[in-house]
Amino acid sequence: MDYLSQVNAPTLYLMVGAILTFVTVMCVFFLVRSYKVGIAIGMDKAVLKKTIRNSAIFTILPSVGILVGVLALSGVLGAPLSWMRLSVVGALQYELNVADIAAKALGLKELALEYLTIEAYTTISLVMTVGILGGGLLCIFMLGRYLKRFSNKPKKAESAESAPDAPKKKKSNLGNIAMVAMFIGLCTAYISSYIGGFANDTSNYLPLLTAGVAAAVMAVFTLLSKKLKWLENFDVALSMLIAMASAVLAAYIF
Amino acid sequence: MNEMEKQVYFDKYNRQLHILGKVLLAVSFIAMIGFSFVAGIIFNAMPDLGGFLSGLLNVGIIYYPVAIVEFLVYAPMLGVGGSYLAFLTGNLTNLKIPCAMSARELSGVKPGTPENEVISTLSIASSAIVTTIILAAGVLLMTPLQPVLSAPVMQPAFNNVVPALFGAFGLKYYLKSPKIAVVPFIIMTLLCIFVPAVQSNTSIAIIPAGLMCIGIGAFLDKKGKLGDL
Numbered sequence: 001m002d003y004l005s006q007v008n009a010p011t012l013y014l015m016v017g018a019i020l021t022f023v024t025v026m027c028v029f030f031l032v033r034s035y036k037v038g039i040a041i042g043m044d045k046a047v048l049k050k051t052i053r054n055s056a057i058f059t060i061l062p063s064v065g066i067l068v069g070v071l072a073l074s075g076v077l078g079a080p081l082s083w084m085r086l087s088v089v090g091a092l093q094y095e096l097n098v099a100d101i102a103a104k105a106l107g108l109k110e111l112a113l114e115y116l117t118i119e120a121y122t123t124i125s126l127v128m129t130v131g132i133l134g135g136g137l138l139c140i141f142m143l144g145r146y147l148k149r150f151s152n153k154p155k156k157a158e159s160a161e162s163a164p165d166a167p168k169k170k171k172s173n174l175g176n177i178a179m180v181a182m183f184i185g186l187c188t189a190y191i192s193s194y195i196g197g198f199a200n201d202t203s204n205y206l207p208l209l210t211a212g213v214a215a216a217v218m219a220v221f222t223l224l225s226k227k228l229k230w231l232e233n234f235d236v237a238l239s240m241l242i243a244m245a246s247a248v249l250a251a252y253i254f
Numbered sequence: 255m256n257e258m259e260k261q262v263y264f265d266k267y268n269r270q271l272h273i274l275g276k277v278l279l280a281v282s283f284i285a286m287i288g289f290s291f292v293a294g295i296i297f298n299a300m301p302d303l304g305g306f307l308s309g310l311l312n313v314g315i316i317y318y319p320v321a322i323v324e325f326l327v328y329a330p331m332l333g334v335g336g337s338y339l340a341f342l343t344g345n346l347t348n349l350k351i352p353c354a355m356s357a358r359e360l361s362g363v364k365p366g367t368p369e370n371e372v373i374s375t376l377s378i379a380s381s382a383i384v385t386t387i388i389l390a391a392g393v394l395l396m397t398p399l400q401p402v403l404s405a406p407v408m409q410p411a412f413n414n415v416v417p418a419l420f421g422a423f424g425l426k427y428y429l430k431s432p433k434i435a436v437v438p439f440i441i442m443t444l445l446c447i448f449v450p451a452v453q454s455n456t457s458i459a460i461i462p463a464g465l466m467c468i469g470i471g472a473f474l475d476k477k478g479k480l481g482d483l
Binding site for chain 1: 260263264267271272274275276278279280281282283285286287289290291292293294296297299300301302305306308309310311312313314316317318319320321322323324325326327329330333334335337338339341342343344345346347348349352353354356357360361365366368369371372373375376377378379380381382383384385386388389390392393396397400403404407408409410411412413414415416417418419420421422423424425426427428429430431434435438439442443445446447450452453454455456457459460463464465466467468470471472475480
């Protein structure tokens with residue numbers, strides 16, 4: 001049994017299906033419960049229904065974008081794991097990056113089909129899962145205490161929302177800057193490694209070419225999405241797919 | 255129901271949600287971690303502890319601080335039920351947060367109120383259900399494509415999925431703040447060209463690149479030269 005057949009084994013589909021069924025049933029439970037509570041505290045039924053309907057509609061396009069991400073990821077990590085990771089906790093940019101870091105920690109040259117084995121797969125999937133549990137673990141251990149600071153002082157929360165609230169805004173801005181800067185650093189490390197790889201060995205051109213095409217397509221999408229807002233839901237995933245197609249084409253031609 | 259009764263009723267509901275949310279997250283996390291071990295048993299290839307710890311260390315340096323910031327910023331917006339569901343079902347910044355914010359705008363509720371909690375939970379739950387249905391349908395439809403995806407001619411695509419991500423993702427973030435990006439980009443590129451060891455150890459190179467960017471970001475912010483990101 002080769003690697004791709006193993007990572008697409010029916011048993012793995014069944015496991016993922018069971019996990020996602022459990023999560024979905026719980027979501028339905030939360031939905032029904034909060035709907036009933038909304039009615040009990042005197043909220044308008046029409047507002048509650050409108051919220052459900054609009055949220056569902058709002059979700060359709062981004063979900064198709066996420067599905068394209070599943071497609072991109074599944075060629076390397078198989079459909080079941082990609083499906084699970086992008087349905088529960090994950091996000092495309094996180095999954096691929098973490099999978100690549102884990103592959104390198106295991107001594108693989110990079111996260112690529114030619115180097116992957118089923119042994120590497122089980123370790124990579126574990127790193128991907130445990131690495132993203134931070135937010136969830138904080139919810140388990142801290143959410144109650146943390147939210148008390150807001151919910152027990154509605155006046156403060158309200159004034160924080162409507163008043164100038166300079167200190168609060170500044171705090172979240174710094175957090176935002178650190179996050180954006182960290183991701184810029186992450187991208188810089190990878191992109192410069194593709195440039196360095198090509199400069200040291202010109203036969204190693206595919207990673208740089210693929211990254212370049214992805215960036216160029218992304219630039220076009222960024223321009224277009226100023227007029228076509230819906231494109232924002234697909235920009236990363238579609239840029240990736242077009243760049244991956246260009247890698248196939250370049251490898252075929254050269 | 256007067257305001258006092260409403261608050262008492264709602265506090266009771268929130269206590270139930272906390273218990274349920276913790277159980278939901280704990281069971282789901284155990285099941286997700288279990289996936290790797292069950293796959294290991296089926297294929298006689300258990301996860302490698304050394305590789306796992308080393309990978310987790312590299313990942314944790316980047317993503318655990320991100321998780322803390324996301325928790326601190328998003329949890330008050332989402333409330334109790336919304337937080338448990340959103341942190342479980344993921345795709346926070348690209349889907350769940352905009353969805354919950356849009357629901358709040360539409361319904362006109364104020365943050366920190368029971369009404370906001372209800373709207374947020376309804377919004378995140380509906381969004382998560384729709385995403386799960388679309389992905390499940392898509393994965394089922396994708397199954398017949400597997401032979402095409404695994405054809406040898408397609409392999410360059412999947413060998414270059416990470417460069418494709420960072421090309422697209424990189425442009426998006428560089429456009430957000432070229433001022434932060436330019437100096438680290440030049441330094442890291444020169445290092446990768448002239449010190450091949452840096453080029454072949456990207457997971458380690460992330461640390462100096464990230465620290466440089468954070469330092470420059472904090473400096474520019476202090477000088478008031480960064481603006482909104």
